[in-house]
Amino acid sequence: MKLSNKKVIYLICSLLTMVLILSGCWDNKDINHRLLPVSIGVKKVDDQYLVILNIPVPIDGSMETKIVSAKAETVSKAVDTISRNMESDVDLLHVKLIFIEKETAEDGINDIIAGLMRSRDVSPKALVAICDEDLQEFFNNIKINAEKKGLSTYNYFEKNAGWNPDIALTRVWEVFRGIHSYTHDVAIPLIRSGKDTTMDQIGSAILKRGKMVEQISSNETLLYNVFKGESGNGKMEVMEHATVMLLGSKTDNIGRLVNNDAHMESLIKMRVVILETKGEPSLNLIKEEINTLISERYNKLFTKLQENEADVFGMGQFFRNQIPRDELKNWRSD
Numbered sequence: 001m002k003l004s005n006k007k008v009i010y011l012i013c014s015l016l017t018m019v020l021i022l023s024g025c026w027d028n029k030d031i032n033h034r035l036l037p038v039s040i041g042v043k044k045v046d047d048q049y050l051v052i053l054n055i056p057v058p059i060d061g062s063m064e065t066k067i068v069s070a071k072a073e074t075v076s077k078a079v080d081t082i083s084r085n086m087e088s089d090v091d092l093l094h095v096k097l098i099f100i101e102k103e104t105a106e107d108g109i110n111d112i113i114a115g116l117m118r119s120r121d122v123s124p125k126a127l128v129a130i131c132d133e134d135l136q137e138f139f140n141n142i143k144i145n146a147e148k149k150g151l152s153t154y155n156y157f158e159k160n161a162g163w164n165p166d167i168a169l170t171r172v173w174e175v176f177r178g179i180h181s182y183t184h185d186v187a188i189p190l191i192r193s194g195k196d197t198t199m200d201q202i203g204s205a206i207l208k209r210g211k212m213v214e215q216i217s218s219n220e221t222l223l224y225n226v227f228k229g230e231s232g233n234g235k236m237e238v239m240e241h242a243t244v245m246l247l248g249s250k251t252d253n254i255g256r257l258v259n260n261d262a263h264m265e266s267l268i269k270m271r272v273v274i275l276e277t278k279g280e281p282s283l284n285l286i287k288e289e290i291n292t293l294i295s296e297r298y299n300k301l302f303t304k305l306q307e308n309e310a311d312v313f314g315m316g317q318f319f320r321n322q323i324p325r326d327e328l329k330n331w332r333s334d
Helices: 005-023 028-032 075-085 102-107 110-119 135-148 172-180 218-228 283-307 315-319
Strands: 039-045 048-059 062-072 097-101 127-131 186-193 199-208 211-216 236-238 242-258 261-277
Touching: 039 102, 039 135, 048 075, 048 135, 062 075, 062 135, 075 110, 097 102, 097 135, 102 127, 102 199, 102 211, 110 172, 135 186, 172 186, 186 211, 199 218, 211 218, 211 283, 218 242, 218 261, 218 283, 242 283, 242 315, 261 283, 261 315
Parallel strands: 039 097, 097 127, 127 186
Antiparallel strands: 039 048, 048 062, 186 199, 199 211, 236 242, 242 261
């Protein structure tokens, strides 16, 4: 069997590493001297940023949680301060969650997101959430839950674990895109620490150009996810004559300009299973109730978004090729 040059180089490097470890030239413990935080919290205090890291540390065969913090002019500098004051290097490449305090989000998170994207210390795929309580208290509660109840913070947002379709999933790169886009804002989970659970979800924060301008409920977040194409599997709706569970959904959108006015037609197809009924309602009656419920919620949500001139549905995307760029920048207001 003929090996490629890349495979030969890989085998040589592997053999050299083994030789160095066995000879004692490379202490294998150094490999474990990197701290790998799973979440990071950011809060603006005056002209500085308070950065809090949630770091799992293996001790005596079990996993403990260490909470460390530092304050500096930038997020990167605060992380460097933490790394300098600890016995190990801090590596942010494994960070899965970024929590930002609500007051900071209302002032704007443009500098935070730009710094993360520019430094490349944190993966652009890391999830972003807004914390509706004091950030230090939030992280302390997370530590208590992790140690006493064995609850994982990341599982709350994991699709194969604790995620529900009424929780928004927004990543660093999507927030960055929303800050610099004329036609695309974002919704971010709004959470706080729970008593019996790791976190309580209280809806979603609407970010317009990097600033939190509005808050929507969990039911409205579900509509946001359905419009984005996220699966709505598992969500239950209780109506007057029946209780149904959503199995899946699909949305077809058509945008067009009529006399220079933007018109959008959206057809939402939902697959549901009937769990319970009151009396003996017909299928047509149940369909009508579902249609009325969803339509009223969408209309209410659209009104709220239009009042704040925030396009979290990204409807402007459907008109990018039909509206000149110098007019497109006024999409949110006009």
